[in-house]
Amino acid sequence: MGWVADTVRSISSIQLRQVFSQFITLGLIAASALVIWKGLICVSGSESPLVVVISGSMEPGFRRGDILFLHMGKNPIRAGDIVVYNIDGKDIPIVHRVIEVRERQNTEETYILTKGDNNPLDDRVMYNPGQKWLQNHHIMGRAVGFLPYVGWATIIMTDMPILKYTLIGALGLLVLTKKE
Amino acid sequence: MHSLGYRANALLTFAVTILALMCGMASLSDNFNSPSPSAQVQVLNINWFQKQPNSNDEVSMTLNISADLQSLFTWNTKQVFVFLAAEYETPKHSLIQISLWDGIIPSKEHAKFWIHTSNKYRFIDQGSNLRGKEYNLTMHWHVMPKTGKMFADKIVMQGYRLPEEYR
Numbered sequence: 001m002g003w004v005a006d007t008v009r010s011i012s013s014i015q016l017r018q019v020f021s022q023f024i025t026l027g028l029i030a031a032s033a034l035v036i037w038k039g040l041i042c043v044s045g046s047e048s049p050l051v052v053v054i055s056g057s058m059e060p061g062f063r064r065g066d067i068l069f070l071h072m073g074k075n076p077i078r079a080g081d082i083v084v085y086n087i088d089g090k091d092i093p094i095v096h097r098v099i100e101v102r103e104r105q106n107t108e109e110t111y112i113l114t115k116g117d118n119n120p121l122d123d124r125v126m127y128n129p130g131q132k133w134l135q136n137h138h139i140m141g142r143a144v145g146f147l148p149y150v151g152w153a154t155i156i157m158t159d160m161p162i163l164k165y166t167l168i169g170a171l172g173l174l175v176l177t178k179k180e
Numbered sequence: 181m182h183s184l185g186y187r188a189n190a191l192l193t194f195a196v197t198i199l200a201l202m203c204g205m206a207s208l209s210d211n212f213n214s215p216s217p218s219a220q221v222q223v224l225n226i227n228w229f230q231k232q233p234n235s236n237d238e239v240s241m242t243l244n245i246s247a248d249l250q251s252l253f254t255w256n257t258k259q260v261f262v263f264l265a266a267e268y269e270t271p272k273h274s275l276i277q278i279s280l281w282d283g284i285i286p287s288k289e290h291a292k293f294w295i296h297t298s299n300k301y302r303f304i305d306q307g308s309n310l311r312g313k314e315y316n317l318t319m320h321w322h323v324m325p326k327t328g329k330m331f332a333d334k335i336v337m338q339g340y341r342l343p344e345e346y347r
Binding site for chain 1: 276282329
């Protein structure tokens with residue numbers, strides 16, 4: 001009877017090892033995604049190096065679902081730059097073009113006015129009441145590159161969270177149950 | 181090893197890699213284009229030039245803008261955004277840029293144009309610095325690609341001056 005117990009023990013140890021290795025694989029995937037994202041933040045100097053366009057205010061240049069690559073850079077913001085800004089107290093970042101720049105003497109403080117290419121009016125109506133200008137701390141980055149359509153995946157997943165969780169669950173299961 | 185899932189996965193990975201490579205090459209090919217655009221701007225008339233009640237100066241002008249931006253277009257160009265900005269300095273500000281007119285050029289056929297217009301956006305100084313002010317008119321353009329890196333450049337035209345008196 002001794003060999004039966006041995007076999008059972010060896011099988012269970014193999015499975016335990018497999019389970020561990022699969023959890024490590026899962027952890028590696030999550031960690032490498034995080035490393036890539038943080039690396040991008042480091043290289044671009046912007047706290048969110050990729051943004052998905054969600055409104056049509058910059059059409060026909062940028063459409064809903066396009067992805068923009070942001071870069072902060074040392075160069076000051078100038079008229080014509082496409083910037084991503086965040087109004088205090090609102091969480092949705094906006095991608096619009098700078099149409100006016102007023103740079104103060106000595107203080108380095110820059111006052112910026114933006115407008116969407118497809119909007120008839122400038123953005124003062126979208127700023128907080130009484131706010132006439134954007135300043136450097138509102139700016140999250142400057143758009144330098146562009147990739148069409150890829151952002152739709154994000155938009156669909158944000159609109160349908162169930163899909164997102166099913167997808168993440170299915171992928172996780174797939175990795176965990178994969179047999180080498 | 182040769183299940184349907186594996187084959188579909190391999191095919192998808194390959195397709196996405198090729199697509200990414202092609203996007204990258206299309207964007208890189210823009211670097212071979214060395215454009216030679218030209219632009220002229222004339223201020224035909226100062227329509228009015230006033231001090232607002234809050235003591236800001238505002239000026240309205242008629243502009244004649246002509247430009248040839250055809251050489252900016254390549255096969256990877258979606259559109260060119262072009263705008264004309266007035267740029268000047270004041271004792272308080274080291275740089276002020278105000279966009280006066282802008283336009284979207286959708287294709288090469290429309291890239292050689294001539295337009296007679298008054299300023300589309302208001303030319304207001306936060307203060308009363310505009311009398312006799314010397315300023316530059318700068319034609320900026322931003323090339324938006326179908327995919328990849330965006331390009332921008334400008335032509336600075338110097339030696340414009342606003343009138344000494346309100347009118």
